[in-house]
Amino acid sequence: MTSPSQMTNPTFLTGTLELIVLQLLRAEPTNGYDLTLRIQAISRDVLNVNAGSLYPALYRLEQRGLLKAAWSESENGRKTKVYALTAAGRKQLNEQRASWARFSSALATILADTR
């Protein structure tokens, strides 16, 4: 069984972190801090993405035109940078989801057959 600490390993997350970010931002635009909390909450503390991995991923996606960012004011009056999915990001998400579905079903088959 993989421990939560191992799951924070950026190497393990490479490839999937972008998919996670795109998926969560599809639901609603949000800032970097809330995104870490949501990943943690939705994965029930299995995935603990630190800022060192998250922000470069966000900048990379923004640089590729998959996200757009805008400054807005939060409820407590703080200025915060909110990321939202672009049309290209939506398209990329759909492709990555399909690809991930194929990969995970293949992996599940291998694990089931060689048990």
Next chain:
Amino acid sequence: MITRARLWLRSAMFRGRLEREMQAEMTEHLARSTERLVARGLSPDLARRQAMLEFGRVTDLQEEGRMARGAQGLDALLGDMRFAFRHFLRHPLSTLTMVLVLSIGIAINVVLFTVLRSVTDRPPSGVEALDDMVRIRGSELKDGNRRERAFARSEVEAYADLTRHFSSVAAWTSQPVTAAAPDVAAFTVTATFVTDDYFDVLGVKALRGRSLVRGDAAQVAVLSHAAWTRSFAQDPGILGRTITLADVAFTIVGVAAPRFRGAAWEARDDMQVWVPLASHDRAFPGVSRESALFSAVGRLRPGTTREDAGVVAKAVAARSLSVRNIYPDSAAEIASRDPSVEVVRLLADNLEPGAEADARFATIAFSVLGLLTLLVTCANVGALQTGLALARRREVAIRMSLGAHRGRVIRQLVTESVALAIIAALGAVGVTWGLVRVLLHIVGSFSFELVLDHTAIVFAFGIALPVGLLFGLSPALHATRNAVAGALRDSSRAIAGGRARLQRGLVVAQIALTQPLAVCVVAMVYMGIDVYQKNPANPNGEQIIQLRLTSSNARGMSNDAAPADPGAASRDRQETEVLLQALRGVPNISYAAFIPERAPVNLEAYTLSDSEGSSSWGKGDAFYLIGRSATPGYLDLIGTPVVLGRDLVAADSVGVMANAIPVVIGDDMARRLWGEASPIGRRVERAGTKDPLALEVVGVYREDVAALGHSRNPFTVMVPPDPRLSTMAVSRLIMLRVSSSADAIVSTIRDVVRDKAPRAAIMELRTLASQQAEERAILWGAIGLFSTAGLVVLLLCALGLYAVVAFAVGERTGEIAVRMAVGARAGQIVGHFAADGLRLTFIGVLVGLPISLFGLRQVVALSPSSEVPDVSVAVVTAVVAIAVMTVAALASWLPASRAADVDPAVILRRP
């Protein structure tokens, strides 16, 4: 793709803002983390520490953020640039030298490119470059070569009728005339008679008033900017003033835009007046409609290609020529001349059918010259850069020992050289821009549009980048190819030796390449001085006046394209005779004669006649004769009197018709052919032809005081004029000898011409001395220009060598100190280093020798075959070798003398 490029550009351009945003975002993240932990019960201090622990190192994160944005390359580049400029400021002298040398190299290329493009790829001066604007260019075979053929009016009209292909066609014919206006001194101007659409087709606007338009009255005129400036002192009330051209009065309705001066031969003259074609017959009643010579331009209809229009025009030309009987006779002449027409882009210099081939040749020649200059520059700066890189090996070693990998250091050094090249390119563009401005300020305008546009700037930077890489990469590779420890210990002699070898190799290459350039330049100077010496000023020049009149038979600016009008020719002859009689009657004019400028014998190979027995010249050896038309008394007039036999007499012209021509030859030619024997009565025959033509010597003129107004050539013979040829000329040259001051008599001559030859325009009226002075001034200008170029080349050569020797001295101070400490004298040390520099020069000179000889032959071949000066290959090569060696000796001695300043006591005490 576009979005990504936009985002990259944004991250490159707004780096500061993005950095601040990144900082703010991370600060906010940390604040919220801290608040969350405080809410869980941690103390604020502990909560903050914990939050920072979870967050990770902010600087690392920011670096990763920059990498994610792809901006780290730009950061590194800017860092390298900052480092480079700090380095330049620390070494201002070397930097300035390299920038100067590179600027010279790039500027030479930019100037060549600008001139080449202006002449071969741009429309005539003042004409807008438009795709549909074309030149309709006639051609015919002449002496086996395709030459320009001007059109008759009917032929141009036939092209104008091709309305499916041309939206408009304009044509014009030009004629030099004397212009007069109230309160203005009479001046010579090129009158261009144009069709209605002329200004419209060329897209030329008026600076003042208006241009000529359809339906204009016949007697209106537009002045060129130069004519308005020079003859009317930019009179603001010019519109409405009267100008008289060939005795016909015109009202000035406009002044053309400043740089416009025409689109064919006439553009050589900036003094222009454009008048409607309808006025031509009034101004020149003697010239028939068909014998005026026209040039033509047109605008293509949308969708028509130049090739399509050319095919149609060719068919029309064939029909027009045979129907109108343009050639005096027969289908046979048309077949032999093969007249044709083509439709080409309108360029400044493509009137001749061979213009495209000439442009290609010029492009290749200019490219080779430019490339050679660049190679010399690169070798030079490369040598300097290598010296600097060697001096910096300690700095490089420290950087590498601190973890900078080789690629990083190479990038740094190459960035420096590229930055230098870019600064130099900026300098080169500035120099060229200044040069163009100064030239245009002095000259006003050229027949081509001389402009420094964006393509020249792109070109300058386009060559600066590869040049920066070329001279920067090799030294950078060498500077970084070493063991760190060895460099830091300063004991790695072998490595330093390797780099020094590269530097020395570059200097040898530079001298080897410099030499051919210097040889070509010296050869040009040598040829200029040769021409100068062979054309001494005529001692009687102040008393000899040249009067050149237009001939009423002149048709445009070309001599040969259409047959003479016999009526006009005989009118001209009569008029000239009457004029000469009147001139001879003027007090103080002791001689007046008409000198036809085309001689019946010229530039042909001759051999001694078979009947010649005793001759010192080889029997079958041919010699080229230069023929000059001379009338009786002409030789006396110019100060080359007949010393043996007799002068030419009027009856000698009969011999020209009979193909046995009496001639007067120079004494040098007489000696060469017949030694001390008398040449009178001897004969020479035209070589290699079945058409017999013999020349019989009737006299000998003394040549050593010759001041003939042209290059002296021993085989110049004086031939009686051919009455048939003299009717073909555009102009008539009359030579006068005066016994008083020439200035005083000029106005009298003008009055006589106006009285006796009212329709002729005075094209030239000045003393032989003033003409020769002008020619010598132009020659001196050319000699000065080439001498300056030679000095620049030598300067380049000296700089490279200076750097090498200075570097060697600087590197070996320790060794010098030891040698001096054990008794070596300062002279020996200086001699050693100077000899080293000279050795490199000698090798460079030897390597460059074959290239120089090849280049020299090309330069000599450029000079006109008739007047090849005696350029001695040995002399030129020796002059260059001595000059290069002298400069090299100086460039080596200066830094070498510094070696003697080394104080062993100080140097050897150093740790």
